[in-house]
Amino acid sequence: MAQEDNNLSRLVITLTIIGVISALALAVVYQWTTPYIEEHQARAREEAIFSVLEGAVDYEESTRNGITFFEGFDEGGNLVGVSFIARGSGYQGAIEIMVGYDPANDEILSISVLNHEETPGLGARITEEEFKDNFANKPIGEYELVSREPTDPYEVETIAGATISARAVKNIVSEAGFTFEEYYGGGN
Amino acid sequence: MNLLKILTNGLWKENPIIKLVIGLCPTLAVTNTVENGLAMGLATSFVLISSEIVISLIKKWIPNNVRIPSFILIIATFVTFTDYFLAAFFPGIAESLSLFIPLIVVNCLILGRQEAFASKNPTHRAIFDGVGMGIGFTWVLVLLSAVREILGMGTFFGFEILGAAYQPMIIMILPGGAFISLGVLVGIMNVINRKVESQNG
Numbered sequence: 001m002a003q004e005d006n007n008l009s010r011l012v013i014t015l016t017i018i019g020v021i022s023a024l025a026l027a028v029v030y031q032w033t034t035p036y037i038e039e040h041q042a043r044a045r046e047e048a049i050f051s052v053l054e055g056a057v058d059y060e061e062s063t064r065n066g067i068t069f070f071e072g073f074d075e076g077g078n079l080v081g082v083s084f085i086a087r088g089s090g091y092q093g094a095i096e097i098m099v100g101y102d103p104a105n106d107e108i109l110s111i112s113v114l115n116h117e118e119t120p121g122l123g124a125r126i127t128e129e130e131f132k133d134n135f136a137n138k139p140i141g142e143y144e145l146v147s148r149e150p151t152d153p154y155e156v157e158t159i160a161g162a163t164i165s166a167r168a169v170k171n172i173v174s175e176a177g178f179t180f181e182e183y184y185g186g187g188n
Numbered sequence: 189m190n191l192l193k194i195l196t197n198g199l200w201k202e203n204p205i206i207k208l209v210i211g212l213c214p215t216l217a218v219t220n221t222v223e224n225g226l227a228m229g230l231a232t233s234f235v236l237i238s239s240e241i242v243i244s245l246i247k248k249w250i251p252n253n254v255r256i257p258s259f260i261l262i263i264a265t266f267v268t269f270t271d272y273f274l275a276a277f278f279p280g281i282a283e284s285l286s287l288f289i290p291l292i293v294v295n296c297l298i299l300g301r302q303e304a305f306a307s308k309n310p311t312h313r314a315i316f317d318g319v320g321m322g323i324g325f326t327w328v329l330v331l332l333s334a335v336r337e338i339l340g341m342g343t344f345f346g347f348e349i350l351g352a353a354y355q356p357m358i359i360m361i362l363p364g365g366a367f368i369s370l371g372v373l374v375g376i377m378n379v380i381n382r383k384v385e386s387q388n389g
Contacts, residue, residue, distance in 0.1 A: 011251050011253055013250055014250060015254055019263045020256050020262060022264070022265040025269070026268055026269065029269050033272040033273060033275065033277075034272075034276075036275075036277065037272070040276075041370065043358075044279075076333070082304060093286075093287070115283075119220075120229055121220040121224075121337075121341065121361045122361060122362070124284065151364075161358040161361075161362065184195050
């Protein structure tokens with residue numbers, strides 16, 4: 001390594017050159033990977049819509065009061081349900097959940113976790129069926145976390161060792177119910 | 189040191205985790221499942237080997253005063269590349285490692301090898317060092333995560349192996365379990381090492 005020639009301009013030039021080359025290389029990588037990443041996100045969103053609106057074969061976006069709702073239709077063109085993306089904070093980052101509703105009965109159909117940064121193996125278990133099934137066919141309302149088998153329709157069974165993440169999801173879904181009623185129903 | 193020695197150096201004698209005890213942040217954080225441990229090991233190895241190659245190639249032109257920022261720039265470039273690459277082609281792994289991928293930048297194992305080896309050695313030797321250290325880092329991560337996943341969840345690589353009757357020790361997949369299992373592992377390695385040394389001596 002060059003020891004003697006440490007004048008300022010040389011230092012600046014070296015770092016600039018490395019920075020520019022790095023930036024160019026990353027621009028190329030970004031161009032190359034972005035379509036794939038966007039495709040995954042779009043596919044994940046679409047899968048989430050169909051998974052929370054069971055029986056839907058097609059969906060339409062409908063923006064009401066600034067929130068995008070996804071209306072799912074079955075083969076006969078009947079409305080199966082309506083979903084939208086609810087957001088909130090989890091244990092160490094944002095959680096995004098697709099929540100599907102049956103607008104006729106004011107009930108949740110089911111939920112699907114789109115994005116989260118919960119601890120792998122612990123909080124990340126909010127994505128497992130066992131936990132998500134808690135919310136299926138629940139009436140819209142404020143839910144409560146319990147550490148036993150739920151007996152009341154507003155009770156949600158927690159995840160052992162991941163109470164904070166489970167509570168975060170419970171809060172987001174509770175909140176989402178009110179958002180749905182206010183913005184989707186009320187916006188008509 | 190011949191090339192084979194450089195390669196095997198990282199596997200045991202100067203193993204980054206159990207001997208040099210560096211790079212502990214990802215070691216403790218993501219070793220709760222074997223899948224995460226293996227992915228982190230491979231991602232770190234890729235960054236380590238690539239930056240060792242680049243730095244050993246351009247070491248002549250880097251002034252001594254700015255060598256650390258230069259190394260960090262190069263390492264960060266490869267880490268960002270890895271981040272995009274995993275998000276594009278292995279979205280499942282990218283999702284479960286999430287913020288620990290960008291944090292590879294500050295893994296002191298990587299900067300440490302640039303300082304200690306790549307900036308002082310020709311490229312072909314740097315490659316062997318990177319591969320050896322990378323494998324050395326990965327195997328300890330995989331062993332540690334295997335112990336933690338089996339005891340903490342009763343599964344290995346996601347497959348149930350201990351049966352439904354097993355009551356998982358949740359502590360093992362929590363941060364506390366990482367310290368306990370790493371401590372026990374380093375202890376066992378030291379015992380083995382002492383045995384080997386006393387036999388040789």
